[in-house]
Amino acid sequence: MNVKREDRVGIAVFLTPVLVLFTLFFIFPIIYLIIVSFVEWSGLDTPAFVGFQNYLRIFNDKVFIRSISNNLIWALCAGFIQVPLAVLAALMLSYRPRGWKIFRTVYFFPKVISAIALATLWSAVYNAQYGLLNGLLRVIGLGHLQTNWLGTLKTAFPSVLIYWLFYIGYYMIIVLADIQGIPQDYYEAAEIDGAGRIRQSLNITLPLAKTSIVTCILLAMIDGLRQFAEVYILTNGGPANRTSVMVLYLYKEMQNYSYGTSSAAAVVLIAIGTVVILTIKNTLGRENL
Amino acid sequence: MLNLVKWAVLLLLFVYAVFPVLWLAVASLKTNGELMANPFSLPEIWQFQNYKKALTVSGIARLMLNSVIISSLATLLNILIASMGAYTLSRFKFRGNQFLKVLFSSGILIPLNALMIPYFVLVNSIGLYNTMGGLILVYTAIGIPISTFIIMGFMASVPDELEEAAIIDGACFYKRFFTIVFPLSRAGVVTAGTFQFLTCWNEFVYANLLTSSQAVRTVQLGIRYFTNQFATDYVSMYAAIIISILPSILAYVLFQNQIIAGLTSGAVKG
Numbered sequence: 001m002n003v004k005r006e007d008r009v010g011i012a013v014f015l016t017p018v019l020v021l022f023t024l025f026f027i028f029p030i031i032y033l034i035i036v037s038f039v040e041w042s043g044l045d046t047p048a049f050v051g052f053q054n055y056l057r058i059f060n061d062k063v064f065i066r067s068i069s070n071n072l073i074w075a076l077c078a079g080f081i082q083v084p085l086a087v088l089a090a091l092m093l094s095y096r097p098r099g100w101k102i103f104r105t106v107y108f109f110p111k112v113i114s115a116i117a118l119a120t121l122w123s124a125v126y127n128a129q130y131g132l133l134n135g136l137l138r139v140i141g142l143g144h145l146q147t148n149w150l151g152t153l154k155t156a157f158p159s160v161l162i163y164w165l166f167y168i169g170y171y172m173i174i175v176l177a178d179i180q181g182i183p184q185d186y187y188e189a190a191e192i193d194g195a196g197r198i199r200q201s202l203n204i205t206l207p208l209a210k211t212s213i214v215t216c217i218l219l220a221m222i223d224g225l226r227q228f229a230e231v232y233i234l235t236n237g238g239p240a241n242r243t244s245v246m247v248l249y250l251y252k253e254m255q256n257y258s259y260g261t262s263s264a265a266a267v268v269l270i271a272i273g274t275v276v277i278l279t280i281k282n283t284l285g286r287e288n289l
Numbered sequence: 290m291l292n293l294v295k296w297a298v299l300l301l302l303f304v305y306a307v308f309p310v311l312w313l314a315v316a317s318l319k320t321n322g323e324l325m326a327n328p329f330s331l332p333e334i335w336q337f338q339n340y341k342k343a344l345t346v347s348g349i350a351r352l353m354l355n356s357v358i359i360s361s362l363a364t365l366l367n368i369l370i371a372s373m374g375a376y377t378l379s380r381f382k383f384r385g386n387q388f389l390k391v392l393f394s395s396g397i398l399i400p401l402n403a404l405m406i407p408y409f410v411l412v413n414s415i416g417l418y419n420t421m422g423g424l425i426l427v428y429t430a431i432g433i434p435i436s437t438f439i440i441m442g443f444m445a446s447v448p449d450e451l452e453e454a455a456i457i458d459g460a461c462f463y464k465r466f467f468t469i470v471f472p473l474s475r476a477g478v479v480t481a482g483t484f485q486f487l488t489c490w491n492e493f494v495y496a497n498l499l500t501s502s503q504a505v506r507t508v509q510l511g512i513r514y515f516t517n518q519f520a521t522d523y524v525s526m527y528a529a530i531i532i533s534i535l536p537s538i539l540a541y542v543l544f545q546n547q548i549i550a551g552l553t554s555g556a557v558k559g
Contacts, residue, residue, distance in 0.1 A: 006462070104549065222400060251405060
């Protein structure tokens with residue numbers, strides 16, 4: 001609607017709270033982080049300008065480099081393993097096999113449980129002595145593969161990452177809804193042309209559901225970059241910082257009263273996030289989020 | 290063959306989504322001895338006293354109360370503020386409208402966990418550190434982009450004619466919002482509200498950062514201390530975890546249609 005004169009005050013009144021909150025909690029924090037990333041500050045004393053020192057320090061810190069690479073692995077696995085798996089499940093359910101609604105409900109179920117509760121649950125699954133995983137290995141006769149999953153250098157990071165990749169419900173539901181919105185006519189025409197289900201999926205469904213798939217890739221990759229609770233609960237970054245991620249790193253720096261390096265790490269995280277978003281948008285599709 | 294693969298994949302994902310939780314639920318009813326001996330056995334006698342112990346040791350009732358207060362208030366505030374913003378942005382043409390829409394939705398993709406220092410400094414400087422008010426404020430704010438986004442989608446679909454008729458009847462801006470557009474966007478408001486509530490209920494990072502005393506601790510923060518509180522009494526700790534996720538499961542069972550409808554409405558897809 002066009003704005004009537006007498007509505008102007010109302011519009012201003014209604015927009016003010018949103019604008020204030022958004023400015024305070026989204027715009028101001030980013031500016032603040034950029035400024036603090038150039039000072040040395042414990043959060044208590046007077047900040048001193050140090051130029052790019054903080055950035056030099058974190059990029060010379062092996063733990064931070066390890067964190068970046070862990071996050072990138074995480075984001076790539078999320079975008080290109082988790083989401084394709086979700087798309088596959090959505091394709092299967094789009095033909096409405098028996099009980100498809102139950103599958104949909106159950107797949108989404110882990111998403112309503114908190115990351116903390118899930119991580120605590122999985123620490124029980126991975127537990128060396130009485131955990132579900134080692135117990136399962138014993139039962140199926142692969143007992144020699146038993147290990148301390150979260151405490152061993154080789155298995156720690158994969159263990160933290162993998163359990164989470166198979167919770168696909170959120171993305172599955174978004175893609176499934178998009179697929180179910182595709183008009184049936186397309187498929188009828190394809191059937192007359194003799195195209196089987198797999199050809200139909202590849203040539204009709206996937207291209208038409210592209211917008212939602214790309215949105216899911218974006219959301220999943222950002223999710224991979226901002227992991228914290230899982231790692232914090234399962235390993236707290238250990239063993240030997242093998243499972244550290246960027247948010248855990250900046251949290252620990254903050255707890256060590258090194259606000260400058262913590263902010264620099266946060267700025268790097270936001271920058272990487274922005275690059276990832278722009279790359280995905282430019283290569284896969286512009287019309288998303 | 291293809292059919293077989295399909296069912297295998299679907300069922301594996303199904304089992305994966307529920308089995309760990311079910312395993313934990315069964316384990317929470319065993320004795321510690323039974324758990325050590327065989328992680329898969331059913332309990333000889335169902336140990337319901339594990340739950341009693343879980344309640345006493347963890348003090349989870351109080352944590353739940355805190356979580357309910359914080360999540361409810363943050364949801365109410367968030368939905369009210371987001372609806373007001375969504376109303377102006379989705380139904381009026383004015384300069385900067387499009388810019389604000391894009392700006393707000395870009396907030397959805399900001400990795401909020403990176404903003405710990407600014408949020409800490411901000412909440413501290415207004416004297417809300419270690420208070421429920423601080424968490425309510427932060428939770429209200431961080432849900433603004435997604436809530437506004439969802440509600441905008443629903444409000445845009447309310448026909449203009451309804452509002453125009455109301456204008457002729459002399460209804461002012463506020464009256465049109467409260468009696469026409471807001472009630473007709475109920476589905477969107479409930480969806481956004483459900484999401485917001487679950488987000489608040491499950492939030493950990495800022496609950497951990499912005500509080501220090503037991504009096505304002507939320508459930509998620511409580512779970513973190515379970516390993517200390519219960520030490521080697523694993524089965525009682527499992528019982529406490531089950532108790533802590535029951536409200537989420539309950540909310541999901543009650544509101545699953547809204548949640549799925551919200552995701553499928555096209556609102557989240559952009």
